[in-house]
Amino acid sequence: MSGAPMERLEVFEHLAELRTDEIVIMTMTATLQWPLVSDHPLDFDFLAFGMGHASDFGLGLALARPERKTIVLKGDGGLLMSLGSLVTLGRHGPENLVVLLLENRSYEMTGGQPLPPGPDFVALARAAGVEGGGLTGCGTVDRIETLEDFADALPQILSEPGPHFVVLPVQTRHPLPPVNHSDHAGRIVALRRALGTD
């Protein structure tokens, strides 16, 4: 890695600026910061829905709603809880799915305990068949280390067929808002209403 990790809130600001009608699924500490930059009916807070499974939920949602992109904001600790999901992404991932892996090398939600050292998430995703994989063989795997590069790459990520798996080394110097989530069932009902399925 070259230089300091990106500031996560600034990554979110870039994404929110370009986001139009995409579904955004977020989990863990991303659920505390994404609402600072976005208040959209297709924002979905996955916290407490199943440890490590945000991108699996996103895969299902993207399959069911091919007319729009589904973007998943998840952490590297969550990915370690369901590493096999990379293989599933490589085999069954639809072209409208974007997984942005927020790599902070820690379990931030529980106080910043370090992750097991060493996993190379780009290499893992490639080895799992994500690159050149997915349902249409268009899967991509990338690592983006600067805000400038992220801003440059984002239009392509949001417009070209994937699935896209992008590792974003991030940090946060901003104090996080407290956890204050709406009820579990209400969140999914609201999403279905926003999608017109309820």
Added chain:
Amino acid sequence: MTTPETLPSGVSAALAVATLKRLGMTHTLIIPDSESRLLFDTLNADPDVMVISPTREGESISIAAGLWAGGAQPWVIIQNTGLMEAGDALRGCGVGPRVPLRLIVGWRGYAGARAGRLPIDSAYTYTEPLLAAWDLPTWHLMNDGDIDVLAAMDQAAATTSHPAAVITGYRFRP
């Protein structure tokens, strides 16, 4: 909500797939296991069925919840051992948010226990208590005569907006 068992013949995989299609299933989440392997083959051979085979059952449950959120009608076919592994996903993506997941649970250990074989598989022992603990209504699908339990379970999941399960005790047959 159980049906009486007659013969340990298992269920026709072709009949089961035809029934699931009639019920409007759009996607199947399945990881092959000893009970469902013929069902797995039959589903994969059917061009009208979209089969997704994740690597672990927690993925199956979570993908199914996403499919349902997007308006699809997925069914999850899972062995009891996988159900145990998928506990947090079932809690978080099914029971808690009241997602009407339709589960077909392979009951590993059932046939052996019914035949009096020892030792009893602990996967057999804990299956029904576990489903009951999650408040999942369950039906038994042991032979072709029980096939209507799939519709009953489907209807219950839809009307209660809650996961429900059919348990299969024997291997599917051609």
